[in-house]
Amino acid sequence: MRADGTFIAVEVEDAAAGDTELARRLAEACPVDIFLASDSGVALVDGNLDECVLCRLCLDAAGARGAGSPVKIIKLYDDGALLD
Amino acid sequence: MRFFEFEAREVVRRAGIPVTDYGFTTDPAEAKAIAERIGGPTVIKSQVLTGGRMKAGGVKFADTPGEAEAHAAEILELEINGHMPRGVLVDPRAEVEQEYYAGVVWDGTRKQPVMIFSPVGGIDIEQVAEEQPDKVGRRHFSNILPLSDFQAKEVIASTGVTGSDLNRLVPIVLRLARLFVENDMVLAEINPLGRLADGSFVALDAHMDIENEARGRHKKLLADLGVGEEETRQAREATPFELAGEEVDAQDHRGVAGNVTEFDGDLGLVIGAGGGSLTLFDAVRAHGGRPANYCEIGGNPSVAKACGLAKLVLSKPGVDKIAVMMSIVSNTRVDIVARGVIKACLELGLDPAEKIAIFRIPGAWEEEGFKILERYGVDYADRSVSLNEAARRAVEKIQGAPAR
Numbered sequence: 001m002r003a004d005g006t007f008i009a010v011e012v013e014d015a016a017a018g019d020t021e022l023a024r025r026l027a028e029a030c031p032v033d034i035f036l037a038s039d040s041g042v043a044l045v046d047g048n049l050d051e052c053v054l055c056r057l058c059l060d061a062a063g064a065r066g067a068g069s070p071v072k073i074i075k076l077y078d079d080g081a082l083l084d
Numbered sequence: 085m086r087f088f089e090f091e092a093r094e095v096v097r098r099a100g101i102p103v104t105d106y107g108f109t110t111d112p113a114e115a116k117a118i119a120e121r122i123g124g125p126t127v128i129k130s131q132v133l134t135g136g137r138m139k140a141g142g143v144k145f146a147d148t149p150g151e152a153e154a155h156a157a158e159i160l161e162l163e164i165n166g167h168m169p170r171g172v173l174v175d176p177r178a179e180v181e182q183e184y185y186a187g188v189v190w191d192g193t194r195k196q197p198v199m200i201f202s203p204v205g206g207i208d209i210e211q212v213a214e215e216q217p218d219k220v221g222r223r224h225f226s227n228i229l230p231l232s233d234f235q236a237k238e239v240i241a242s243t244g245v246t247g248s249d250l251n252r253l254v255p256i257v258l259r260l261a262r263l264f265v266e267n268d269m270v271l272a273e274i275n276p277l278g279r280l281a282d283g284s285f286v287a288l289d290a291h292m293d294i295e296n297e298a299r300g301r302h303k304k305l306l307a308d309l310g311v312g313e314e315e316t317r318q319a320r321e322a323t324p325f326e327l328a329g330e331e332v333d334a335q336d337h338r339g340v341a342g343n344v345t346e347f348d349g350d351l352g353l354v355i356g357a358g359g360g361s362l363t364l365f366d367a368v369r370a371h372g373g374r375p376a377n378y379c380e381i382g383g384n385p386s387v388a389k390a391c392g393l394a395k396l397v398l399s400k401p402g403v404d405k406i407a408v409m410m411s412i413v414s415n416t417r418v419d420i421v422a423r424g425v426i427k428a429c430l431e432l433g434l435d436p437a438e439k440i441a442i443f444r445i446p447g448a449w450e451e452e453g454f455k456i457l458e459r460y461g462v463d464y465a466d467r468s469v470s471l472n473e474a475a476r477r478a479v480e481k482i483q484g485a486p487a488r
Contacts, residue, residue, distance in 0.1 A: 006430060007423050007456065032386075050387045050423055054452070077459040 001042070005049030009074040010034060016070035017042045022062065026071065029061040054083055085294050085317040088131045090173045091309045092290035096274065099263040101256050102286045104178055110171040115156030118174040119149035125177040128155040133317060134165040142169070145177065166320075178286060183276035185209050186257050188264040190271070190295075196224045199261055201239045201253075205276035219243050227265045231258060252285055253277075267305065268298030325400060329379065332392035339385030339416065341393040341424075349374025351441070351482045352397035352406035354390075354425060357382035360411030360471065367475035368407070373482065376403045382416050390424020391431070398432055398439060405441040407478035413467055418445045418453030426460050437461035441481040444474035 002011040016022055018041035026035035026042060032051040035058065036043040052073060062071040066084035073083035087095065090108035097103045107118035108131070119126045130142030137143050142164050146152035156172045183205035191198045201221045204212045213220045221242035225231055236257040240250055256277065264272040271293040278288045299306065306313075316322065322330070325346045333342025340356070351373050355364040361380050368375050377397055381390065397406055408425050410416065422443065429436040443457055446467035457464040463481075465474050 006427055050427065053417070053420070054449075075455075077456045 003044040003046050007077050008049050008052040011072040012042050013070040025061040026058050029057040085296050086133050087292040092292040096287045096290045099259045101259050104176050106175040108173050112153045112157040115174050116149045116153035119152035122176045126152050127175045129173045130159045130169040131171045132164050132167040132169050134167045140164040180278035182279045185275045186277050187273035188261050198224045199239050203243050231261050268295045335389050339383035341381045341385040341389035343380040345378040347375050349376045350404045352376045352403040354408040356380040357411035357414040364409050367472050371476045371479040373479035384416050387423045390421050391427045394425040394428030405482050407441045408443045409474050410445040414447035417448045418450040422453040422456040441478040
């Protein structure tokens with residue numbers, strides 16, 4: 001799943017999106033409420049995408065950074081560079 | 085936050101400074117009763133937060149209680165400079181031998197209160213200072229260390245007051261200085277301070293202004309005086325534009341993006357951080373610019389708040405461009421503010437490169453911020469460009485001259 005804001009896009013690998021435990025960790029870690037935990041896994045809050053403060057807490061919660069992470073923070077203003 | 089005269093008089097009375105046997109009312113019949121209690125000629129004074137009461141007919145003299153009632157009825161209906169009175173003050177007409185001035189003002193440059201005294205009262209102290217400078221005594225004092233009798237005595241004596249008058253005035257000036265400090269005031273003024281035939285002194289009028297940010301520390305006093313929390317007591321009512329600014333700031337707890345004041349210029353300002361707003365506003369004016377607003381942004385507001393503020397300013401009729409500028413170096417994240425102001429342009433269907441005259445916020449996360457600005461072609465400046473220079477460039481852009 002992927003959601004795009006004006007400046008930030010967030011991508012969660014489909015295989016990980018249904019992981020309720022990952023969803024809980026992401027929702028707990030994100031200081032600007034981009035992630036929601038639901039019974040079906042991860043949900044993204046479109047209205048908060050551009051509030052991303054690039055803190056990397058979601059990447060840490062997902063257990064990996066960069067291309068290997070199930071969660072990707074994409075800087076749309078920087079030619080799609082990944083936060084790692 | 086300014087006090088009405090009847091409130092200021094109460095503050096003076098509580099501080100132990102003699103006041104006349106006045107009464108405050110909103111009812112003409114009660115004004116008559118107060119005048120009857122006083123038992124002599126009275127003055128009926130409109131309670132408005134504006135000057136020029138006398139000239140506007142807001143101060144009238146009454147010889148009888150019936151006259152006091154009639155004057156009160158008139159004054160309660162009288163609008164002065166756009167202000168309706170809160171009520172009327174019914175005051176005895178004191179037989180005054182001489183009018184003095186005693187005041188304490190916050191000196192923002194020295195960051196200290198300054199005690200001011202003059203044996204020439206009843207007129208503006210500025211006029212006395214200009215026409216009879218030797219009749220105005222001044223002295224700064226600490227708002228932390230205790231104030232001594234000697235300090236007050238020195239100020240009063242410097243204006244030529246001696247003997248019994250000097251001795252009687254010292255405690256009054258001291259109490260005024262103490263009430264100023266204890267109540268976090270920026271102005272505490274008794275004018276006139278009247279000397280009666282028996283040599284005693286009495287406060288005949290008082291003006292007071294408490295630091296707005298200190299209201300929370302004086303809830304009891306404000307409650308005692310009946311000042312509602314919703315009362316801003318500003319010089320004029322907030323405009324819809326300013327109220328909208330408050331709403332933007334109230335969106336969430338993060339940072340500040342508000343405190344908007346409306347002006348009628350064409351250059352919208354999104355300015356702030358560590359006192360930067362005032363400096364930048366002044367800099368824009370110094371370069372001949374016409375600000376459309378004043379505001380404050382800082383302390384890491386959310387993107388939504390920065391966006392909301394920028395949208396508000398951009399939507400103001402007459403605004404051609406906005407200048408986004410902050411203090412020398414800011415702790416507020418550059419990238420977050422950049423996202424906010426660019427998003428505002430985009431959501432309004434405007435070109436950020438065209439509408440943002442200059443973006444000068446150096447500081448936290450500036451590299452990321454500059455990437456965003458470059459992406460949208462916004463003219464930005466780093467910390468090597470002074471606030472003054474940034475303001476100049478913004479003004480030049482809006483005036484159509486080529487920016488250097």
